[in-house]
Amino acid sequence: MTRLLFVIALGVSQASCGSEDGIAGYQELERQVERERVGADPDQWIEMRNLMGxxxxxxxIFGYGGDxxxxxxxxxxxxxxxxxxxYRCVPAN
Incomplete structure (x- = not known):
């Protein structure tokens, strides 16, 4: 039971690390990427499913001939x- 609670707590803490409020400049980076493509192909976000789903x-990924x-x-x-x-690839712009 203690391990399960630790895993749940770890998942919640990891989920909050990727939130817009948790990392300085995160929202600005997203807005910049949405506005400006690097190269000819759409840039690609790599997304990972966290423990909360x-x-x-x-x-x-950006700047390649085939992002x-x-x-x-x-x-x-x-x-x-x-x-x-x-994991999955998602168009960034």
């Missing part, structure tokens, strides 16, 4: 390091 933005393809490659690497996590 919510999607958190954890990375940004979506590079995002999928990055996710493949992340899955090798932690195959239990779920």
């Amino acid at each position: 919510e999607w958190e933005r954890t990375g940004l 979506y393809d590079e995002c999928l490659k990055a996710i493949a690497g992340l899955k090798q390091a932690n195959e239990g996590r779920e």
Whole structure:
């Protein structure tokens, strides 16, 4: 039971780290990325499903000839390091 409470508490604390209120400059970064594409392709957010089942933005792929393809490659690497996590690519602009 103690382990379960620890895991739940850890998940809640991690979920709050990715919130707009938790990181200085987070909202400004999102607005900048939404307004200005880097290169010809839409930039891609890498999102990870957290322990609460919510999607958190954890990375940004930009400046490649195929940002979506590079995002999928990055996710493949992340899955090798932690195959239990779920990731996805989402257009950033």
